[in-house]
Amino acid sequence: MKTFITILLAVLSLTAFSSKYEETMKTNITKMYQVSGSAELQLLANKFERIGNAEPDEWLPHYYAAYCFIRSTFFDEMNADAKHAQLDKAQELVDKLMKTNSNESEVHALQALLYQLRITDMSKGAKYSMKASAAINTAEKLNANNPRVYYLRGSNTFHTPSFFGGGAEKAKPDLEKAAKMFKNTQQNDGLMPSWGKVHNSQLLSQCNEIAN
Template identity: 30%
Template sequence: MYKIAITIALFLTTMLQAQTTYESGMTKAFTLWEDGKMAEASNVFERIASAEKENWLPSYYAAQVLILDGFSILKEKEALDAQLKKAQVFVDAAASRSKDNAEIMVLQALLHTVYVASDGATYGMTLSGKINALYTKANQLTPGNPRVMLSKAEWDMGSARFFGQDTQPFCAQIEKSLQLFANFKPETAFDPNWGEDRAKQLTAACKAE
């Protein structure tokens, strides 16, 4: 019994240490991201992903850092292409660890959107259908997910502006997503919980038009 107790204690200690390492690593990565150190943050998320073989979240965030940063370097073709290719590797890794995950589908759609934003003539025709399909499937999987509604509405709004169409129907969808954000509860402390600030920003912009 004594040996069993020691074994259990050692097991629990190891689990707690692993959890602490994971949590501290994720916190460090988010801090780097908040400080604008995109490459460093992505690298920390990547290292965590290497240790957390079954966890999709580190790969998800390693990709998200690079994808969102991609919007700031749209005109730097070679750098953007290299960054998005690296991000795609992380998206694929996250998807392999969590099948039919709406959050990952939104991320993949955002990656495609960066390509379209950088060169609509080249990527618009080939990726627009894929983006719409990703949002449709994500909505089927999690119809109450605010990031799905927000991201799809913002994509549709951008498309409407490009073709000179009315954007107000999509403004309404973005405002509606705020209701979903108000009631959304992530499963864990590190599960995706972003988007509400963006929804508020876009809603304010819609009302100012």
């Protein structure tokens, strides 16, 4: 009887702990998509890192910490040096994830996004576009149903000069595929990544405008 009670208490404690983790993560993920300032995103990145340090078996906290640093470059008109400083912080976290979760498609998709944002001038275009493309291909091999694969590939192609095989016309099929997948993908787990849909829609609209 004592053994049964001990096991029951352990199960209840684990369930409560898991519930608290999920609740905290969902709260911070919601904030992450709502805030529009780099300082707030850096604070959220620190929160996610603390969760990750407390939960070494969970990969999503460090994933979102990295994404917060990446997302922070979208706001406040950062200059190139400031952007790269934030991306350096994100890269450290992605490097950790690559060591522990290299079989996760979303990690390679995040790496691809980071590489794309490294292109702050023409001199960095060829290097980081190729790196992004390689990361996207790996993400696709790991999960061909990941819509971020086709969004990122379309984005990469869209921003590649036409004389290098890029441009809106070449990008459109991948962006259209991503749009369908974003629409049809049901997010059953509120903790899993869902970014990319809005920007994919914007790029697709630009493709349609150029075609007309």
